[in-house]
Amino acid sequence: MRSSLPVKHYPVLDSTNEEARRLGLAGERGPLWVFADQQTAGRGRRGRHWQSPVGNLACSGLYHWPGPLAGSAQLGFAAALAVAETLDIWISGAETLSLKWPNDVLLGGAKVAGILLESGVAPGGGHWLAVGVGINLQYAPTDLPYPATCLGDHLRDGKAIPATQSVLDALMTAFEGWRIRLRDEGFAPLRLAWLARAYGLGQPLRTSSDETGVFEDLSSNGALVLRQMSGRSIQVSAGEVFFAD
Numbered sequence: 324m325r326s327s328l329p330v331k332h333y334p335v336l337d338s339t340n341e342e343a344r345r346l347g348l349a350g351e352r353g354p355l356w357v358f359a360d361q362q363t364a365g366r367g368r369r370g371r372h373w374q375s376p377v378g379n380l381a382c383s384g385l386y387h388w389p390g391p392l393a394g395s396a397q398l399g400f401a402a403a404l405a406v407a408e409t410l411d412i413w414i415s416g417a418e419t420l421s422l423k424w425p426n427d428v429l430l431g432g433a434k435v436a437g438i439l440l441e442s443g444v445a446p447g448g449g450h451w452l453a454v455g456v457g458i459n460l461q462y463a464p465t466d467l468p469y470p471a472t473c474l475g476d477h478l479r480d481g482k483a484i485p486a487t488q489s490v491l492d493a494l495m496t497a498f499e500g501w502r503i504r505l506r507d508e509g510f511a512p513l514r515l516a517w518l519a520r521a522y523g524l525g526q527p528l529r530t531s532s533d534e535t536g537v538f539e540d541l542s543s544n545g546a547l548v549l550r551q552m553s554g555r556s557i558q559v560s561a562g563e564v565f566f567a568d
Contacts, residue, residue: 329355337364339383340455347451353385378461380487384454397545399426400513402438405497418477421522424547433472435459523566531562
């Protein structure tokens with residue numbers, strides 16, 4: 324299951340996405356992955372701090388994106404599917420892995436992994452793109468406004484908590500598979516696979532922009548389709564969603 328992609332490993336980094344950015348600005352085009360045993364300034368979406376103790380996985384894939392950046396957001400769905408496929412290897416069959424729009428991975432209804440895409444103008448044209456992935460393997464943070472968990476609490480009988488390198492190898496392989504499908508076949512197969520694991524499909528929610536309605540579908544470009552009380556459906560392309568407890 325070991326990937327053939329190059330990996331830069333660091334005992335400590337401020338942020339794997341930040342290192343991917345530095346490499347991208349220095350002219351590195353990838354694909355390669357940055358992997359740290361510990362992050363001192365890991366970040367999640369909207370600038371939030373991401374806790375990265377030793378024993379959890381913190382990594383970022385660096386890729387060159389030649390086209391319009393709007394399409395690059397679909398790599399977040401590729402990453403979410405890759406994380407889910409990777410964790411399937413170790414979790415108990417009684418557990419449920421689901422994907423929460425736009426890019427969280429839930430295990431038993433609690434967050435086990437997050438994904439952060441960042442990009443910038445690359446030397447020589449196009450953009451560098453960092454696909455940041457954080458997975459709680461041994462430890463789950465407790466001071467969060469939402470439930471979190473770690474893989475170690477959901478292992479299949481006889482399985483030990485895997486080494487971060489083993490998880491990274493499986494993740495890179497799975498991500499490359501979905502990335503190539505996206506390139507060759509478009510978003511349609513990713514959309515269907517993502518919907519099969521979608522968290523809260525058919526359930527009422529509120530968005531971070533205070534739109535409310537029922538999570539009805541995923542659009543052909545990855546937007547969340549929200550059916551409002553009036554019966555009108557709208558597409559939500561950015562932000563966060565909050566389901567009733």
